[in-house]
Amino acid sequence: MIRHSLKALLAACLLALAVPSLANPILVGEPPPDELGNSTEGQRILLSEGKGQLQIVSFWATWCPPCREELPILNAIQTQVGADRLRVIAINLEEPRRQFRRAMRAYKDFELTFVHDKRGTIARRYGVKGIPFMVILDVDGTVAYTHTGYNESELPGIVDEINGLLIKNKLYVDAAPDDAVGGPAQNGD
Numbered sequence: 001m002i003r004h005s006l007k008a009l010l011a012a013c014l015l016a017l018a019v020p021s022l023a024n025p026i027l028v029g030e031p032p033p034d035e036l037g038n039s040t041e042g043q044r045i046l047l048s049e050g051k052g053q054l055q056i057v058s059f060w061a062t063w064c065p066p067c068r069e070e071l072p073i074l075n076a077i078q079t080q081v082g083a084d085r086l087r088v089i090a091i092n093l094e095e096p097r098r099q100f101r102r103a104m105r106a107y108k109d110f111e112l113t114f115v116h117d118k119r120g121t122i123a124r125r126y127g128v129k130g131i132p133f134m135v136i137l138d139v140d141g142t143v144a145y146t147h148t149g150y151n152e153s154e155l156p157g158i159v160d161e162i163n164g165l166l167i168k169n170k171l172y173v174d175a176a177p178d179d180a181v182g183g184p185a186q187n188g189d
Helices: 002-018 065-081 097-106 121-126 152-168
Strands: 035-038 044-046 054-060 086-093 113-117 133-137 143-148
Touching: 035 086, 035 113, 035 121, 054 065, 054 121, 054 152, 065 086, 065 152, 086 121, 097 113, 113 121, 121 133, 133 152, 143 152
Parallel strands: 054 086, 086 113
Antiparallel strands: 035 044, 054 133, 133 143
């Protein structure tokens, strides 16, 4: 138990040293930096091109267990809602290209937009201080929510935030607000 806690503390300290914070953090209600680099397909990713849809920007790494738990959930949400309503951009943070390519093979069936931030340039613009780090954008392109260093137990609350935005913007699936992403099942009785 102590050994696990020390490892977690060491990892947090190393990450804090590896990703310096910015003077201008991401603020709720404000637009974040527009350019997110290039996708694995070589397409330039601009958040401004996604206005009218919810967007989630998530910084992750293969060595981060909560990140690895989050990616399949984000993929399932985007698949259920539809990429025309919700776009997830998953930004791999400062891992060697070889490690990133290995991860892309593992996630080959995912429909997320993947970006490799090999040098941490995008992370610095976003003021990333720990991972996972998530920014949820409303349809107008402004930040609705941010989350840093969360774990599996916090994911249902994040899904609730996403559902709330889907409902608010009338982007939910099947025209039933209670049956938005992960909502109560409708049995038709």
